[in-house]
Amino acid sequence: MTTLLDPAARGRVILVGAGPGDPGLLTVRAVEALRSADIVVHDGLIDPRVLDLAPPAAHRISVAKQRARHTLPQEAINALIIAHVKTGAIVVRLKGGDPFIFGRGGEEVEAVRAAGLPVEVIPGVSAALGCAAEAMLPLTHRDHSSAVSFVAGQCKGLADQDWAGLAGQGRTLVIYMGVATAADIADKLIRDGVAPDMPVAVLERGTLAGHRAIKTLLADLGPMVERERVGSPAVIVVGEVVELSDAEDKLARWSRVAEAMQ
Secondary structure (H helix, E strand, C coil): CCCCCCCCCCCEEEEEECECCCHHHCCHHHHHHHHCCCEEEECCCCCHHHHCCCCCCCEEEECCEECCEECCCHHHHHHHHHHHHCCCCEEEEEECECCCCCCCHHHHHHHHHHCCCCEEEECCCCHHHHHHHHCCCCCCECCCEEEEEEEECCCCCHHHCCCCCCCECEEEEEEECCCCCHHHHHHHHHHCCCCCCCEEEEEECCCCCCCEEEEEEHHHHHHHHHHCCCCCCEEEEECHHHHHCCCEEHHHHHHHHHHHHC
């Protein structure tokens, strides 16, 4: 694999996957890139210990995005990166998870290449992989799932998205950014033919302080998210493999509470 991590090479962009949160899940190459940075353009929710790996003199620029509010539109982020590279700086674009899984890394690579500038991508542990591993939730399993799909749950025209065949028996569906639309997601999947009693897990703040792994049945997904006051970041996993995980069964808990009240 070719690399641009040459101390003599100036004026380039390195897209770095910061992983799901825990600094211990950074790759060796990610650490090397951070240590070479003049500029770090970073997402929100990046652990301060990760940012501390860059030299003290490196300029850190947050382009944190929140639902319905961006500090900078994507076009402005692209322009910011390119402007700094043109000064001869080594710009590390630090992105949560993996740059190429719902990280808009592809768009940034296109913009940098269109400007005629060199760019390298260092992959990271994606949120789905990191959160699932922490919860002991195998996304594939020889006895339960031979396929896994990744979709975004927060997008325009959710009802029009074609997820047919992505969830069901023998398959695993991982939904990013789906907390705010959890009830709509459950309704959509049930309309598409997924059984209402399909196991589903919500992995909240995976690998970060205060992480939770909770599970229920698909028909109860929206109500559980509301009852448990689940917040972002979180991923939703739909499939039989959920039953193999360490996630706490919230539906069973509420059933016991209801029985005790009778």
